[in-house]
Amino acid sequence: SATATVINEASLKNVWQLWCTNTPGATSGGTLISTVTVGLSVTFNGLNVGKHYYIRHRCVLFGSPVETVLAVPDFTANATVDFLLEDDNGIEKSTFCVGEAIFLDGTGSVNYDRFYLSAGRRPAGSAPGTPFTGYADYGWTMDNSIGVLNLTNEFLTNGENPGEVFEPGYEYEVLLAIANPPNCIPWMELKKTFTVVCCNVNPAFTVQSSCNNGNWIVLATPGSSSETNHVWQLYETTTAGATTGGTPVGPAQTGTSGSFSWLDHSKFYYIKHSTGFEGCEILMASVAVTGFQANANLTYVLTDRNGVAKDNFCYGEDIFLDPTGTSNYDRFFMSVWRRPNGSTGNFELYGDYGWTYTNNIGILNLSHMFRSKGENPGEIFEPGYVYELQFAIANPQNCIPWIELKRQFRVVCCEDFFSAYFGLDMVDGGAGLELWAHSFGNYGNYATHNWLVLSSPNPSGGPYTYVGQSFSSGPGPILLYNEGVSGLYYFVVHRVSTLCGDYCYGKQREGVNYQTTSGTDGGEQENDCELCGEIDCAVVDGLCFPPGNLRIYGTHFGHLTAYWNAVPGATQYVVEITINDPRCCERGGEPITYVQYTTSLGQYLGILDDYCLSVRVGAICSDEGTQWTDILCLSGDNLAGPGAEDRLVTSKKGESDTELVVYPNPANEMVSILIPQGKTAELVQFLDIQGRVVIEQQNPDQRLEVDSSTLPAGIYAIHVIYTDRSQSVQKVQISH
Structure with missing residues (x-):
């Protein structure tokens, strides 16, 4: 309400008018609301607190007309509307970065019970006077404490039309109005402007990796907390650390x-982070994802048996891997690659040991492992190559990937590494004197052992009689011969054959019981005999002997076949048959001699059951001429017999028919094996020079034919195990 009272009570003819206007303090214009024509005072009630009024008073004072106009005062002076625009640090600003939170500090406003917010905008740089267009209307809030408002959040989430954001490139006008109708406080407003611009945003971020039972998880977090737009993309790459x-x-x-x-x-990964705001430049940053390789450690050294680290090893020497310091794995992988010495070409896969599941590797004997286990066992480290060991670990449960470390080493032929030295005993075996070899280096799969046994009436040697030879693959002692007799001297030459060459060592024993290595038989010194001590193997290869164990087999049809033992160094054999030989026959008749040449260890003689004849076989050596056996005499009385199977007709007196016969030797497509009379074979095996079984036959017949056409050319050992657990070994050469 508004009350007006005259100042001079002498006023006559008082007329009071109430006018409404839109202009505060105005005293003219507007709209007449009410007129009162009586009284020295007047009261107008029900005024609108949101309007502006003035009262016009006309009267006659002392005979003259008087007009007075006064604005009706309101209650706005009792209230204050005020605010500041600030950043999140409380600093007043008129320019803000896009994405930056804008705060309205309304703590300067007083005496209100409600407030109103809205915002308009116009393009930045508009000419003065360009109107602001409505952009966001927050509306009324019935509250007598504005406090500090986050305008960015309020206009985004609340108000009459939520969802609006302060975009860059505009000037904004914020209108804050207050009111308090119970206290007659009308709409009181204040406008302030600010501009939103594009400021530099920081795309930097951090990457954190974690592992949960094999699940590799990566979390990327921005370094700046500004409410920008974010896009995260994971990339796979082939290079560690690439971005x-x-x-x-x-x-x-x-x-x-x-x-x-x-x-x-x-795999290797990195994350690309793009950040910015619509209407502003988008900035990007990339960070490589760190895996868990650093949580594991792979290290190893290659050593010899004594733990000495080396990268050059002798052929035949065991190579060890010491992984001390390797950690955080539950499996390991090994493979070996190689290339010839001096080559710059690629390494080729040689041995693949594959994966082993363990978290405790320990010291590994690589030579033994690649020879006996893995994906393709049997490989040995041969001389003349550079080898590259690929050693890797992994632990999938701990997200540890394949981590590998390669090391190279060479295998060379070392002087004096191999030795053919051995100990030799001669003891009485009951049926004859026995020669036993012992105390020699075995060398495993790196060498083969050949034992040549000769006899001679002279302690220094020569002329020699070929007694036999055998092969061995395991440690001693080994029985070499069991039919020794007194009055002869026996010479044993041990040949160790390796990829680095052959090594020979010889010893002599007199046909006397208990001649041992520790004895003083005179067989230990190199000069004591021709074949004693270290020997050039070429000397042995140059010796030639008559074939041993000549024997004739026949059937009831009278078919005769001769067999004999191989002679080292023989290039071929000659078989001489003399019918009506006067040294064997008393029938008379002109002697007729037939000669047959062969490279085999057997020869078919023909159907000769009606004749008396002699047979002898000669070994033809390149430098020694022909060395003949003694003759065997045969007649019709002992040539034919019952049954169609081969049976022994006769053999050279004093020689055993219990030796294993292998022919032809060398062989090409077929190898014949004759099991000794009185023996039953349980198992026959072909072993290559590395000791691997390449052919195996169980429970064979007395005569076994073996297809050797698919075997690579080389030297093989034929190993026979008999039912009485005794064994025989013969060497055969396969040539194609």
Whole structure:
């Protein structure tokens, strides 16, 4: 209400008018609301607190007309509307970065019970006077304490039309109005402007990797907390630490952080972060994802048996891997590659040991492992090559990928590494004197052992009689011969054959019981006999002997076949048959001699059951001429017999028919094996020079034919195990 009273009570003819106007303090214009024509005072009630009024008073004073106009005062002076625009640090500003939170500090406003907010905008740089267009209307809030408002959040989430954001490139006008109708406080407003611009945003971010039972999880978090737009993309690359190139993995992610899971432990990754605001430049940063390789450690050295680290090893020497210091693994992998010495070409796969599941490797004997186990066992480290060992670990449960370390080493032929030295005993075996070899280096699969046994009436040697030879593959002692007699001297030459060459050592024993290595038989010194001590193997190869164990087999049809033992160094054999030989026959008749040449250890003689004849076989050596056996005499009385199977007709007196016969030797497509009379074979095996079984036959017949056409050319050992657990070994050469 508003009350007006005259100042001079002498006023006559008083007329009071109430006018309404839109202009505060105005005293003219507007709209007449009410007129009162009586009284020295007047009261107008029900005034609108949101309007502006003035009262016009006309009267006659002392005979003259008087007019007075006064504005009706309101209650706005009892209230204050005021605010500041600030950043999140409380600093008043008129320019804000896009994405920056804008705060309205309304603590300077007083005496209100409600407030109103709205915002208009116009393009930045508009000419003065360009109107602001409505952009966001927050409306009324019934509250007598504005406090500090986050305008960015309020206009985004509340108000009459939520969802609006302060975009860059505009000037904004914020209108704050207050009111307090119970106290007659009308609409009181204040406008302030600010501009939103594009400021530099920081795309930097951090990456954190974690592992949960094999699940590799990566979390990317921005370094700045500004409410920008974020896009996160995971890339796979082939280079550790790379932050460019590669292939995107899965869809991009949006949000204040990026999370990726089940990454492949064997791959490399990086994350690209794009950030910024619509209407501003988008900035990007990339960070490589760190895996878990650093949580594991792979280290090893190659050593000899004594733990001495080396990268050059002798052929035949065991090579060890010492992984001390290797950690955080549950499996390991090994393979070996090689290339010839001096080559610059690629390494080729030689041995693949594959994976082994363990978290405790320990010291590994590589030579033994690649020879006996793995994906393709049987490989040995041969001389003349550079080898590259590929050694790797992994631990998928701990997200540890394949981690590998390669080391190279060489295998060479070392002087004096191999020795053919051995100990030799002669003892009485009951049926004859026995020669036993012992105390020699075995060398495993790196060498083969050949034992040549000769006899001579002279302690220094010569002329020699070939007694036999055998092969061995294990440690001693080994029985070499069991039919020794007194009055002869026996010479044993041990040949160790390796990829580095052959090594020979010889010893002599007199046909006397208990001649041992520790004895003083005179067989230990190199000069005591021709074949004693270290020997050039070429000397042995140059010796030639008559074939041993000549024997004739026949059937009831009278078919005769001769067999004999191989002679080292023989290039071929000659078989001489003399019918009516006067040294064997008393029938008379002109002697007729037939000669047959062969490279085999057997020869078919023909159907000769009606004749009396002699047979002898000669070994033809390149430098020694022909060395003949004694003759065997045969007649019709002992040539034919019952049954169609081969049976022994006769053999050279004093020689055993219990030796294993292998022919032809060398062989090409077929190898014949004759099991000794009185023996039953349980198992026949062909072993290559590395000791691997390449052919095996169980429970064979007395005569066994073996197809050797598919075997690579080389030297093989034929190993026979008999049912009485005794064994025989013969060497055969396969040539194609």
